[in-house]
Amino acid sequence: MNYNWNWGVLWQSTGVGSELYWHWLLKGFGWLLVVGGSAWVIALVVGFVLGVMRTLPSKLAQNIAATYVNIFRNAPLLIQLFIWFYVVPTLLPDGVRAWWFSLSFNTTAVMSASIGLGLFTAARITEQVRTGIESLPKGQANAGFALGFTTAQTYRYVLLPQAFRVILPPMSSELTNCFKNASVASLVGVAELISQTKTISEYTQNNFEVYTFTTVLYLVFNLALILGMTALEKKLRIKGQISGQGGAT
Template sequence: MTDKLDKVPAGASPAPAGVPPEAIKAIPVRHYGRWVAGVVVVALLALLGYAFSQGNVRWATVPEKLFDSTILSGLWHTILISVASMALGLVLGVLFAVMRLSKNPVTSSVAWLYIWVFRGTPVYVQLLIWFSLALIFPVFNIGFYKDEMTDVMTPFLAALLGLGLNEGAYMAEIVRAGIQSVDEGQTEASHALGMSQAKTMRRVVLPQSMRVIIPPTGNEFINMLKTSSLVVAVQYPDLLRAAQDIASTSFAVMEMFFVASIWYLILTSVFSVGQFYLERHYARGSLRSLPPTPWQKIKSNLLSLRSDQSGGAA
């Protein structure tokens, strides 16, 4: 066997025996583009803030009315109608997605018609139709129950049907895509074990499809929070309606719109964080490394800035 000799670069003297080699000093790359982009963004934000500060806005009214009892009541009604409508949409979405994938031509056609109608018409128009249903049916009569339609179709029920049925059409397509993402071999293996179609869907297909269903469902719920502001058309006392009521008496119209916008931002931010952790939970079986949490992202960005500063000082 021949001894392996370390190659020494030409013109360099070999290190004495027993002396460890000099440690390599790594110099971090300087990202000048990051600093330029940061300065530009800060300058634009400063210009925007200066423009609003010169406007005729009573800024003291915004924090004063932020926790007003009327605003908090409207906030609660907004959360209530959003959660209830999303729950109705989820139930209808699963039901009509299964019907759409059925081999029965009647059920699949009915599901397709439902999706086509409620996805093809604006949700604002649907809300007005439900609220004005008394113009077509003055009396609600189903045999064992009879009452005036104006008493039955309350603002809450009109908002729930308008938002929930519209959301169900979108959720049906999301759930259908999730179901079709599961390999057919899973269904065939379940049937070979003697499981029924319903049990296969409930125990095998739907749990595996959650990884595909959860991300767009979270986006749909956040969109539902903002779309719920349309229920002002059916006189439902949501957050926007509460802001408008205060604006009509205090004449602080823009200020109350800012108050409503702040609360919408808070709601969407809170639910966005919940959506992130829910997606992270269902991604454990499909990703080698889970995406970093918001705190981990902040920590890595701070470390990156520190390394840039140390590199510039060097």
């Protein structure tokens, strides 16, 4: 195979001012953090609200949350991003639409990708929250009501703190998936990590090296997220409860 290996490719000049290729990769990683982080915040807020709604006595609340989950979880993520980027802006009120299209292309792409990915991930978190709450003994809720708590107080002080500990392990995987799925944002114009990697590989033709660097960057970042979530899980773990490490002492 006639291939010119060059592991120092990222330290070569791009030809644009004093920028090196690793600067482009770092910029792409920065946009990945923006899209993934924004989407994760949206997913947590919407997911927890809908997850609680799925366990309320109200059939209306259950049906609204279930409908959301069925739509957003079963429609392909890429289709949802395209809808948020190409379709939704045209349906906005005139004033909002004018403001939207006055923004830069990358800004609107980042906002659309963050909203689309956030709402997609929220559907998955909704089910995890529902499962976590339903896994608790029914006596927990009854005890809250017996103490005179309202429904909101029972969820706030009794159910959600315990359910949160239950769903932390699957949420670790969901967190890494959220940032990995952020790579799809490149298809609506976000200059994130994958987009920059493709550009660098096309400019340099050192495909193997460039994609290897990007893969290592993803691995290191996702492992750091997992370690952080694992540390949080251990910190919040109640000994003898939901730990799987023996009974209480």
